[in-house]
Amino acid sequence: MSKEYVLKDTDFLVSQTDEKGKILFANDDFCKIAGYTIDELVGKPHSIVRHADMPKTAFKDLWDTVSSGKVWTGYVKNVTKSGGFYWVFATVFPNIACESGACGFLSCRRKPSADEIAVAERLYQTMH
Numbered sequence: 001m002s003k004e005y006v007l008k009d010t011d012f013l014v015s016q017t018d019e020k021g022k023i024l025f026a027n028d029d030f031c032k033i034a035g036y037t038i039d040e041l042v043g044k045p046h047s048i049v050r051h052a053d054m055p056k057t058a059f060k061d062l063w064d065t066v067s068s069g070k071v072w073t074g075y076v077k078n079v080t081k082s083g084g085f086y087w088v089f090a091t092v093f094p095n096i097a098c099e100s101g102a103c104g105f106l107s108c109r110r111k112p113s114a115d116e117i118a119v120a121e122r123l124y125q126t127m128h
């Protein structure tokens with residue numbers, strides 16, 4: 001069993017990508033919890049934190065939504081550098097300062113409740 005990091009109420013993870021999902025910025029909480037330095041993250045695809053339990057369709061929905069200029073929200077299980085995992089509730093924004101997401105996306109993540117995680121976990125198991 002890999003180790004879970006349960007977010008604190010005050011944890012707030014932010015990352016920014018270009019229009020293809022390459023990381024441009026990550027804040028301290030993101031770096032600390034994912035286990036990377038900022039230099040290890042910048043320039044990498046955001047799938048660097050992708051956990052194998054996450055269904056492909058969740059990310060298709062994320063990309064379809066933000067590419068069409070809308071805000072996506074959802075529960076995401078991510079993997080840490082050392083092979084642990086953590087759950088977040090993510091809100092992903094298209095950059096409204098640019099036309100049609102052409103200058104990238106921003107994700108802000110907070111702690112989900114244990115009940116919310118349990119529901120997402122059950123749902124994602126049915127989506128594989």
Ligand SMILES: Cc1cc2nc3c(=O)[nH]c(=O)nc-3n(C[C@H](O)[C@H](O)[C@H](O)COP(=O)(O)O)c2cc1C
Nearest residue numbers: 017021046047049050051059076078092105106107
């Ligand atoms: C702003 C933004 C934030 C993202 N955050 C995550 C994330 O925390 N974890 C994750 O696995 N994928 C995240 N993604 C989706 C990845 O870009 C990617 O689509 C996903 O990891 C699946 O990998 P794949 O497309 O190579 O199959 C994010 C995408 C965007 C645009």
